[in-house]
Amino acid sequence: MELRQLNYFVKAAEHLHFTEAAGACFVTQSTLSQQIKQLEEELGMLLFDRIGKHVRLTEAGNVFLKHARQILRDVAKSKEAISELNSLAAGDLKIGVTYAFSSMVLPALTPFSFKYPGIKIYVEYGPPEVLELKLKGAELDIILTFHEESDNEGLEMQPLFSSRIMMVVSKKHPLAALKKITVNELGALDLILPGKGFSSRDYVNEIFRKKNILPRVRIEMNEVNSLLSLVENTSWVTVLNEKAIMTWDSLVAIPIAGKERYKRAFILWQKGVYKKKAATLFIEELSKVL
Amino acid sequence: MELRQLNYFVKAAEHLHFTEAAGACFVTQSTLSQQIKQLEEELGMLLFDRIGKHVRLTEAGNVFLKHARQILRDVAKSKEAISELNSLAAGDLKIGVTYAFSSMVLPALTPFSFKYPGIKIYVEYGPPEVLELKLKGAELDIILTFHEESDNEGLEMQPLFSSRIMMVVSKKHPLAALKKITVNELGALDLILPGKGFSSRDYVNEIFRKKNILPRVRIEMNEVNSLLSLVENTSWVTVLNEKAIMTWDSLVAIPIAGKERYKRAFILWQKGVYKKKAATLFIEELSKVL
DNA sequence: AATGATATTGATTAATTTTAACGATTAATT
DNA sequence: AATTAATCGTTAAAATTAATCAATATCATT
Numbered sequence: 001m002e003l004r005q006l007n008y009f010v011k012a013a014e015h016l017h018f019t020e021a022a023g024a025c026f027v028t029q030s031t032l033s034q035q036i037k038q039l040e041e042e043l044g045m046l047l048f049d050r051i052g053k054h055v056r057l058t059e060a061g062n063v064f065l066k067h068a069r070q071i072l073r074d075v076a077k078s079k080e081a082i083s084e085l086n087s088l089a090a091g092d093l094k095i096g097v098t099y100a101f102s103s104m105v106l107p108a109l110t111p112f113s114f115k116y117p118g119i120k121i122y123v124e125y126g127p128p129e130v131l132e133l134k135l136k137g138a139e140l141d142i143i144l145t146f147h148e149e150s151d152n153e154g155l156e157m158q159p160l161f162s163s164r165i166m167m168v169v170s171k172k173h174p175l176a177a178l179k180k181i182t183v184n185e186l187g188a189l190d191l192i193l194p195g196k197g198f199s200s201r202d203y204v205n206e207i208f209r210k211k212n213i214l215p216r217v218r219i220e221m222n223e224v225n226s227l228l229s230l231v232e233n234t235s236w237v238t239v240l241n242e243k244a245i246m247t248w249d250s251l252v253a254i255p256i257a258g259k260e261r262y263k264r265a266f267i268l269w270q271k272g273v274y275k276k277k278a279a280t281l282f283i284e285e286l287s288k289v290l
Numbered sequence: 291m292e293l294r295q296l297n298y299f300v301k302a303a304e305h306l307h308f309t310e311a312a313g314a315c316f317v318t319q320s321t322l323s324q325q326i327k328q329l330e331e332e333l334g335m336l337l338f339d340r341i342g343k344h345v346r347l348t349e350a351g352n353v354f355l356k357h358a359r360q361i362l363r364d365v366a367k368s369k370e371a372i373s374e375l376n377s378l379a380a381g382d383l384k385i386g387v388t389y390a391f392s393s394m395v396l397p398a399l400t401p402f403s404f405k406y407p408g409i410k411i412y413v414e415y416g417p418p419e420v421l422e423l424k425l426k427g428a429e430l431d432i433i434l435t436f437h438e439e440s441d442n443e444g445l446e447m448q449p450l451f452s453s454r455i456m457m458v459v460s461k462k463h464p465l466a467a468l469k470k471i472t473v474n475e476l477g478a479l480d481l482i483l484p485g486k487g488f489s490s491r492d493y494v495n496e497i498f499r500k501k502n503i504l505p506r507v508r509i510e511m512n513e514v515n516s517l518l519s520l521v522e523n524t525s526w527v528t529v530l531n532e533k534a535i536m537t538w539d540s541l542v543a544i545p546i547a548g549k550e551r552y553k554r555a556f557i558l559w560q561k562g563v564y565k566k567k568a569a570t571l572f573i574e575e576l577s578k579v580l
Numbered sequence: 581a582a583t584g585a586t587a588t589t590g591a592t593t594a595a596t597t598t599t600a601a602c603g604a605t606t607a608a609t610t
Numbered sequence: 611a612a613t614t615a616a617t618c619g620t621t622a623a624a625a626t627t628a629a630t631c632a633a634t635a636t637c638a639t640t
Contacts, residue, residue, distance in 0.1 A: 001293060001365060001369075002292050002293050002294065003291060003292050003293055004292065004629090017585085018585080018586060019584090019585070019586080027629090027630070027631085028630070028631055028632080029585090029586075029587095030586090030587080030588080030589095030630075030631065030632080030633095031629070031630050031631075033586065033587065033588090034587090034588090034629080034630085035629080037587085043369070043372045044372070044373075044376055045372055045375065045376055046564045049428075049562065049563040049564055050562065050585090050586065050587090050637095051444075051560070051561070051562040051563060051638085052562065052584095052585075052586095052637070052638040052639060053583095053584055053585040053586085053637090053638065053639065054585080054638095055585090055586080056428060056563075058563070058564050059375065059381060059382065059566065060372055060375050060376075063371050063372065063375060064368060064371070064372055067364065067367060067368030067371060068368065070364050070368075071361060071364045071365060071368065074357065074360050074361045074364055075291060075361055077357060078354060078357030078358065078360075078361065079291070079333070081353050081354070081357060082333045082334070082335055082350055082353065082354060083334075085335065085349065085350050085353060086334055086335055086350075091349060092349065138339075138346060154341075270339075270341070271341070272339065272340065272341045272342070273339040273341060273348075274336045274339055274348050276349065294596090307618085308618075308619060309617085309618065309619080317596095317597070317598090318597070318598060318599085319618080319619075320597080320598070320599080320600095320619085320620080320621085321596070321597050321598075323619060323620065323621095324596085324597085324620090324621090325596085325597095327620085340618095340619070340620090342604075342605050342606075342618090343604085343605055343606060343617065343618050343619080344605095344618090345618090345619080561638095562638085581640100582639100582640080583638100583639080583640070584637105584638095584639080584640095585636100585637085585638085585639095586635105586636085586637080586638105587634100587635075587636070587637090588633100588634080588635065588636085589632100589633085589634075589635085590631105590632095590633090590634105591630100591631085591632090591633105592629100592630080592631075592632100593628100593629080593630070593631085594627105594628085594629070594630080595626100595627080595628070595629080596625105596626080596627070596628080597624105597625080597626070597627080598623105598624080598625070598626080599622105599623085599624075599625085600621105600622090600623090600624100601620105601621085601622085601623100602619105602620080602621075602622100603618100603619090603620080603621100604617100604618085604619085604620100605616100605617080605618080605619105606615105606616085606617075606618095607614100607615085607616075607617090608613100608614080608615075608616090609612100609613080609614070609615090610611100610612085610613070610614085
């Protein structure tokens with residue numbers, strides 16, 4: 001049994017006239033006739049009574065017609081479903097976001113969701129290792145992260161932007177108007193720093209180690225929003241990449257003296273898998289707001 | 291899109307291994323690979339991610355899998371439905387019965403319905419012309435009737451039995467023990483006769499006309515059971531074919547002198563249409579009880 | 581007999597399947 | 611770490627199978 005035959009059958013049942021039905025199917029009457037005969041043979045029952053010049057459905061034909069129509073409806077539905085995915089009228093997008101990135105996704109989320117209301121977005125925050133595992137297991141479509149190049153097997157890295165690592169303080173902070181700060185000066189301040197896993201943290205460790213300074217780390221946390229919220233309301237300072245405070249009007253980023261250090265943001269894809277259109281478009285949206 | 295491809299796809303989605311899936315479909319792996327590719331092209335989306343040696347469903351693949359399964363379930367259901375018809379586990383049988391025949395169908399109905407509990411039986415009593423019209427319009431499968439040969443266009447007659455036309459009285463009737471009755475004697479009795487359309491009525495008219503006797507017809511009705519019920523409880527007599535009283539223990543049939551006259555019972559089919567198995571088997575059952 | 585329908589037939593075309601060669605990836609062995 | 615062998619999916623070409631067409635046969639109706 002093939003869908004082609006079901007199509008021919010339904011048309012024939014509708015016209016009750018093989019020649020007409022064949023025309024409607026854009027085949028010759030002979031073709032339709034044979035395919036219906038084949039169908040009848042497979043089913044072991046006649047679907048039409050051929051009475052002289054007329055054809056008419058048998059009991060089996062009537063029963064089968066209902067089923068054939070149902071099948072063809074389902075087929076149409078299946079195509080419809082795929083076509084909705086294709087036109088982004090449906091589907092989902094699962095984005096992994098590392099903590100340091102969290103404030104950057106938010107501004108892209110709303111416009112994207114507005115443009116493609118059919119697409120359900122899942123955002124998962126987590127440490128890079130966990131997210132990467134999920135990406136490989138197809139539980140995520142993409143990861144947005146700061147990352148060092150190269151060390152990834154089976155992952156594809158697409159550079160997004162670079163963001164300079166700076167000191168961040170509240171605008172109400174005495175040092176808020178500073179043009180630049182030295183590492184020595186920084187060593188004298190109370191720090192609230194991102195936890196391990198954040199690459200800006202590695203940078204902080206490095207600059208202090210070089211100068212043999214023991215930084216005054218008061219709090220360490222791996223959730224950027226909470227961290228910035230503390231910075232906003234205290235005189236503590238932190239060190240983060242510049243873009244991380246883009247949604248925070250009450251904060252200001254101040255360059256650190258010495259060699260400029262940048263964090264590079266990437267999108268991670270799984271190598272070899274089909275790149276979802278929705279993911280590509282989300283990235284487009286993300287680039288716009290950055 | 292063809293059912294073949296859906297089968298391949300579902301198997302592949304289940305195994306997540308083309309070679310195995312191909313084995314399960316009894317085709318080579320290349321065949322399966324190509325057909326799936328073709329399906330993907332028609333849908334305009336990849337259904338599988340091919341990552342090295344592994345394959346895995348894409349979002350579209352997951353969506354489509356649900357639909358494909360539904361379609362294949364429907365297909366199986368449709369075959370099941372036909373196969374039930376074939377095995378007489380389902381279906382219907384529409385029998386037309388002329389009034390004179392009515393008492394003959396009943397004994398066949400119960401055993402048949404017992405044997406084939408899935409078959410729904412419709413019995414329609416009516417005058418021959420109406421029934422024949424319905425037979426031609428496929429509203430009936432067969433007609434059971436007494437009929438003269440030949441006069442039927444497009445109908446096929448299958449002889450069932452012959453039944454002699456006799457006088458019928460109650461066993462309590464004074465004449466119940468009679469071996470034979472003459473037309474003259476019959477003319478002196480109160481008669482309750484089947485109405486026009488009954489061929490035994492034509493016979494009665496004829497024999498009386500030949501002898502120039504005016505019969506004493508007290509009641510005329512075209513429903514045999516009611517008629518016989520009256521005969522059972524009165525001293526009126528009727529003229530019917532012998533088989534018509536087969537279920538009536540309290541009645542007796544007495545031959546009428548002169549040339550024996552038989553009524554011939556037939557099954558009428560529409561010429562050229564597929565003979566339902568159920569109909570054939572019903573007739574078999576009918577022959578048994580006659 | 582002529583007509584209007586489906587069925588059948590043989591030739592042609594198209595599609596499916598297979599075979600075989602290939603490339604990429606993984607696992608095993610050296 | 612490098613080499614080898616094995617596994618898997620893809621591709622291209624050949625072989626097989628199936629669908630289609632055009633012409634004709636057949637059948638019932640007019």
